[in-house]
Amino acid sequence: MFTVNESFDKTPKMMREIYCETLTELAQENRNIVVLDADLVSSSGMKPFFKQFPDRAINCGVAEANMIGIAAGLSAMGKIPFAHSFGCFASRRVCDQIMISAAYAQQNVRIIGTDPGVTAAYNGGTHMPFEDMGVLRSIPHITLIELTDTVMLADIIKQLEKLYGVYYLRMARKNVVSVYREGSTFEIGRGNVLKDGRDVSIIASGIMIGEALKAADMLRSEDISAKVVDMFTWKPIDAEIIEYCAATTGALVTAENHNVIGGLGSAVAEALVQTHPVPIEMIGVKDRFGQVGTEDFLREEYNLTAAAIVAAAKRAISRKK
Amino acid sequence: MNITKETLELRVVAESIRLVTLQTLAHIGFGHVGGAMSIVETLAVLYGGELKCDPQNPDWDARDRLVMSKGHAGPALYATLSLRGFFPKEMLKELNQGGGRLPSHCDMNKTAGVDMTTGSLGQGISTAIGLALGMRLNKANNYAYLVLGDGECNEGQVWEGAIFAAHNKLGELITFVDWNKQQLDGYTKDIMDMGNVEEKFRAFGWHCQTVAGHEPEKIKAAIIEAKGVKDAPSVIILDTIKGYGCSFAQGVEANHHMNFTKEQMEEAIDIQVKRLEAAKTSAKEGKGE
Numbered sequence: 010m011f012t013v014n015e016s017f018d019k020t021p022k023m024m025r026e027i028y029c030e031t032l033t034e035l036a037q038e039n040r041n042i043v044v045l046d047a048d049l050v051s052s053s054g055m056k057p058f059f060k061q062f063p064d065r066a067i068n069c070g071v072a073e074a075n076m077i078g079i080a081a082g083l084s085a086m087g088k089i090p091f092a093h094s095f096g097c098f099a100s101r102r103v104c105d106q107i108m109i110s111a112a113y114a115q116q117n118v119r120i121i122g123t124d125p126g127v128t129a130a131y132n133g134g135t136h137m138p139f140e141d142m143g144v145l146r147s148i149p150h151i152t153l154i155e156l157t158d159t160v161m162l163a164d165i166i167k168q169l170e171k172l173y174g175v176y177y178l179r180m181a182r183k184n185v186v187s188v189y190r191e192g193s194t195f196e197i198g199r200g201n202v203l204k205d206g207r208d209v210s211i212i213a214s215g216i217m218i219g220e221a222l223k224a225a226d227m228l229r230s231e232d233i234s235a236k237v238v239d240m241f242t243w244k245p246i247d248a249e250i251i252e253y254c255a256a257t258t259g260a261l262v263t264a265e266n267h268n269v270i271g272g273l274g275s276a277v278a279e280a281l282v283q284t285h286p287v288p289i290e291m292i293g294v295k296d297r298f299g300q301v302g303t304e305d306f307l308r309e310e311y312n313l314t315a316a317a318i319v320a321a322a323k324r325a326i327s328r329k330k
Numbered sequence: 331m332n333i334t335k336e337t338l339e340l341r342v343v344a345e346s347i348r349l350v351t352l353q354t355l356a357h358i359g360f361g362h363v364g365g366a367m368s369i370v371e372t373l374a375v376l377y378g379g380e381l382k383c384d385p386q387n388p389d390w391d392a393r394d395r396l397v398m399s400k401g402h403a404g405p406a407l408y409a410t411l412s413l414r415g416f417f418p419k420e421m422l423k424e425l426n427q428g429g430g431r432l433p434s435h436c437d438m439n440k441t442a443g444v445d446m447t448t449g450s451l452g453q454g455i456s457t458a459i460g461l462a463l464g465m466r467l468n469k470a471n472n473y474a475y476l477v478l479g480d481g482e483c484n485e486g487q488v489w490e491g492a493i494f495a496a497h498n499k500l501g502e503l504i505t506f507v508d509w510n511k512q513q514l515d516g517y518t519k520d521i522m523d524m525g526n527v528e529e530k531f532r533a534f535g536w537h538c539q540t541v542a543g544h545e546p547e548k549i550k551a552a553i554i555e556a557k558g559v560k561d562a563p564s565v566i567i568l569d570t571i572k573g574y575g576c577s578f579a580q581g582v583e584a585n586h587h588m589n590f591t592k593e594q595m596e597e598a599i600d601i602q603v604k605r606l607e608a609a610k611t612s613a614k615e616g617k618g619e
Binding site for chain 2: 065087090105115
């Protein structure tokens with residue numbers, strides 16, 4: 010069960026701080042938890058973990074493919090590996106290792122890809138994953154999650170201690186919009202209705218949830234009632250809630266910090282056309298590469314804004330029959 | 331090196347594996363003949379005693395692990411596992427049959443006794459390192475054995491793993507390179523010349539040996555030496571011949587994956603039956619060739 014904050018400020022702590030704290034807490038009890046990094050320990054905020062558990066914290070150097078394979082091998086010895094890197098190097102660079110060594114071999118591996126989309130900011134096009142979820146989405150049985158805030162992060166990491174399979178977590182590293190109240194819990198594979206509405210549904214993920222909530226307020230001032238859904242699990246996609254949104258509002262907008270090709274827009278559309286087809290508009294990166302800039306500049310550059318969602322909502326509503 | 335009774339028995343094991351591998355391939359009429367034949371003696375030594383395992387309990391926690399990273403050698407491993415008692419010989423007919431338990435490349439979730447899924451070349455070194463680290467964390471007295479192809483060593487991931495294993499002084503990892511000097515498209519010297527593979531591993535910080543890869547007693551001695559090296563990973567370069575002992579494959583350039591006629595295979599099996607009989611006779615009489 011989850012409860013939504015009344016106002017949406019930034020989280021008091023960074024995502025990476027909560028990630029490190031949660032894993033440290035789990036690792037004190039569970040000796041099988043092992044952490045792998047590829048020369049980004051300073052970035053991933055895992056220095057305290059490496060200090061506390063030197064035997065269970067493995068720096069693989071700048072060799073991500075090897076890191077994923079090692080994680081798979083550790084899993085085969087009963088370990089619970091968490092491997093992290095920047096999203097592009099934790100997905101597209103290691104796609105075959107995730108596919109074969111981890112997923113096809115039915116291993117138990119968690120992969121954390123940080124700095125999603127425009128949050129990579131000054132690292133620019135080489136480091137800006139607009140494709141990580143799309144690259145991984147065609148791997149059978151993989152679970153893809155974009156973590157919304159620190160409350161969800163802590164809950165999902167705790168759940169992953171007990172679950173089995175290959176999980177990819179897309180995670181911003183720094184402070185994000187705080188959506189959920191402390192104590193909220195989450196069901197992987199279920200979208201969360203954050204705000205109810207009648208005229209249009211905005212299905213969003215990651216940093217776009219904050220924009221979607223702002224867009225809903227803007228739309229309300231024009232007497233348009235928008236439902237907002239946090240679709241934090243991209244795979245398996247929650248087809249039931251998509252059908253419910255389509256049936257109750259008759260128009261959808263998806264909003265993602267990712268290429269709409271292969272991303273959340275694609276996943277929602279695939280489910281939608283098989284259940285209850287209604288007009289859908291997609292806000293996200295439109296088949297472009299990343300580039301350097303501030304996050305604010307990049308949000309404008311790629312049209313990842315509340316204003317863009319508002320315009321898309323109106324288009325979707327106007328297309329209703 | 332003295333030819334002991336044990337040596338002669340290992341040769342019988344090897345020739346048995348070679349025969350059963352050929353019989354397994356015979357069911358389907360094509361397959362990865364070359365690389366299966368070249369690794370037979372190493373499998374004989376490992377499953378003839380050096381690798382700790384229990385056929386009655388394939389998932390035994392305290393077993394050693396083998397990662398057949400050159401996963402296309404599956405048929406030789408399947409023949410070995412069957413002879414060792416992991417599954418009945420009858421099951422070998424399932425090789426490459428839809429819905430069967432013996433795919434062309436090794437799959438740990440389908441076949442009893444297979445410790446890691448392989449086939450996408452280069453990945454086995456990393457999973458083997460993971461197994462070895464797991465053994466270290468569990469304070470288990472075990473080894474992770476890894477078989478790489480020489481063509482496979484073209485893959486960059488092999489060298490990522492080589493750096494990691496040396497940096498972490500991974501004595502639990504014992505690697506073989508099946509140096510049969512051929513890869514799919516031809517001879518390695520023509521396709522992608524790796525130069526001196528032993529020197530490359532040595533430069534990376536590994537304990538290195540090169541042995542005659544079709545002489546079980548030499549492989550065994552190398553493994554025993556490798557087990558004694560605690561502060562570095564070991565590699566044993568196996569000087570082998572691709573297609574060794576198979577009359578229609580040995581000496582043929584395109585012997586990685588072959589189609590063969592019933593007659594070709596019958597002839598190869600006939601020859602192999604005689605080789606096995608000769609090995610058994612030597613073992614019985616207690617003398618070498």
